[in-house]
Amino acid sequence: MIISKKAQINGILAFLVIGIHLCSRNPSWVEKGYSTTIYPWIGRMLRIIWGWIPVSIGDILYGLLIVWLIYRIVYIRRTLRRWRSTGLSLWKVIMGKTFRLLAVVYILFNVLWGLNYNRLGLKHQVGITRAQYTEIDLRMVNELLLNEVNRCKQALDSPYVYPRKKELFNRAVAVYAEAAAEHPFLSYQQVSLKPSIWGWIGNYSGFTGYYNPFTGEGQTNTMVPAFLHPFIACHEMAHQIGYAREDEANFAAFLAVHHTSDMLFRYSGYLDLFLYANRNLMEMNEDTALMYRKRLIPAVQSDVQEWRRFAEAHRNPVAPWISWLYGKYLEQNQQPTGMRSYDQVTAYLISYYKKFGKL
Numbered sequence: 586m587i588i589s590k591k592a593q594i595n596g597i598l599a600f601l602v603i604g605i606h607l608c609s610r611n612p613s614w615v616e617k618g619y620s621t622t623i624y625p626w627i628g629r630m631l632r633i634i635w636g637w638i639p640v641s642i643g644d645i646l647y648g649l650l651i652v653w654l655i656y657r658i659v660y661i662r663r664t665l666r667r668w669r670s671t672g673l674s675l676w677k678v679i680m681g682k683t684f685r686l687l688a689v690v691y692i693l694f695n696v697l698w699g700l701n702y703n704r705l706g707l708k709h710q711v712g713i714t715r716a717q718y719t720e721i722d723l724r725m726v727n728e729l730l731l732n733e734v735n736r737c738k739q740a741l742d743s744p745y746v747y748p749r750k751k752e753l754f755n756r757a758v759a760v761y762a763e764a765a766a767e768h769p770f771l772s773y774q775q776v777s778l779k780p781s782i783w784g785w786i787g788n789y790s791g792f793t794g795y796y797n798p799f800t801g802e803g804q805t806n807t808m809v810p811a812f813l814h815p816f817i818a819c820h821e822m823a824h825q826i827g828y829a830r831e832d833e834a835n836f837a838a839f840l841a842v843h844h845t846s847d848m849l850f851r852y853s854g855y856l857d858l859f860l861y862a863n864r865n866l867m868e869m870n871e872d873t874a875l876m877y878r879k880r881l882i883p884a885v886q887s888d889v890q891e892w893r894r895f896a897e898a899h900r901n902p903v904a905p906w907i908s909w910l911y912g913k914y915l916e917q918n919q920q921p922t923g924m925r926s927y928d929q930v931t932a933y934l935i936s937y938y939k940k941f942g943k944l
Contacts, residue, residue: 591681598688605695609703616705621770624827627697629775631801632825636777641804643797644782698798701829702918707836710770713936715832715929720873722935723866727877729944730859730934735882737852743884745849747811754778756847757818764844771840773826777802778818784808788899790907793817796824810891815853816842830920835861835930836937843944856885862931 608614635642708715748756754776761773781787781794781804794805794817803821805814816838823837835858842854867874881889920926938944 595681595684598685598692601692602688605692605700609695609700612703612705615700615703616709619700620704620706620827624698624701628801628825628827631697632775632777635800635802636775639779641779641782641797641800641802643800643802644804646800647797648783694798697801698796698827698829699918701827702920704827704829706830707828707833707840708933708936711768711840711937713933713940715932716936718932718935720866720869723862723869723931724873726862726931726935726938726944727859727866727874729938730855730862731877731880733855733944734852734859734885735880737848737855738882738885738888740848741852747814748849750780750805750807753814754818756850757815757822760815760819760841760845760847760850761822763846764841767844768840771826771837773822777825778821779804780807781805788895789901789904791904794821796821801825810888810895812853812856812888813892815847815850816857819850819854829918831915831926832920832929832933835927836933839930839934856888858930858934860889861928862934865928865931 608618747753757778758773758776761771765772777800779802784806785808787793787806788808792806793809793813794803796803803818803825805817805821807814809817819838819841820834822841823834826837828834828837839854839858842850845851863874863877866877878886878889915926916922922929934944
């Protein structure tokens with residue numbers, strides 16, 4: 586029996602997909618055999634290849650992909666009309682091509698970065714847990730973050746002149762270098778941080794930044810309010826060094842700003858984290874959460890209002906569907922709470938404070 590070349594390719598791809606899936610079910614293996622050994626070299630190589638180019642290659646590729654998908658959908662519909670008499674055999678061809686395409690994307694995604702969703706991660710490296718917390722815990726962390734937010738904002742010049750994109754990214758690298766002195770696993774080499782070409786789309790779809798696993802680039806939507814940019818950059822850098830889950834990327838970004846003397850980055854990070862923790866508290870005790878909000882100094886409240894006005898100005902009926910789709914993506918990648926995964930950084934902060942006595 587002669588096996589066709591396409592059947593052989595399908596068999597190899599299926600074998601690789603199953604093998605990757607089985608490996609991903611063992612977090613210890615992923616941590617030791619991939620995330621801390623193979624991936625750092627992969628990530629660094631991608632940043633070397635694409636990082637020197639000033640524009641986002643990943644953004645361009647995604648744009649071309651959308652055009653190609655539209656073309657293929659139109660082409661297939663026309664082909665099906667012409668081939669109605671042999672529709673079954675044509676569907677077999679279409680299904681075979683679709684399987685090969687999805688299998689290749691799955692393999693590349695996981696080999697280049699995606700396996701990091703299944704690692705033991707930061708809680709293992711720092712020695713903390715993501716345990717359940719109480720309202721008392723939330724009040725404690727709100728108080729600590731509130732005080733630091735107000736302190737950092739007062740330390741900045743008023744009015745503050747925000748850095749340009751290149752300076753912002755250079756300072757983000759310096760922030761991680763400071764943190765890596767105490768936490769070597771936060772070491773970041775070979776810069777590949779870029780403003781997103783599609784920032785205007787992000788304004789209406791709700792994304793402030795994203796990591797491209799196929800090019801290793803970290804994109805920041807620089808069209809959102811400027812005080813958000815530093816923590817967004819730190820969050821995307823966390824993805825770049827191998828922290829795929831959103832709560833862990835937020836926690837890695839916290840560790841970075843926690844150890845820096847750069848007040849802009851501290852302010853941006855602690856404000857973002859305060860808003861997460863305050864939202865968590867609001868679900869348990871709305872009055873207490875609002876009390877903490879009112880204790881923000883006027884300059885901070887002005888920034889929060891700016892962010893709220895920006896979000897309101899870009900509200901549209903499509904954004905909730907995009908958030909829903911991305912939430913489903915997160916659920917399929919070890920984050921069962923979907924979009925709420927970002928908020929779960931609060932549990933890490935509480936655990937970190939209980940172990941080290943500081944935030």
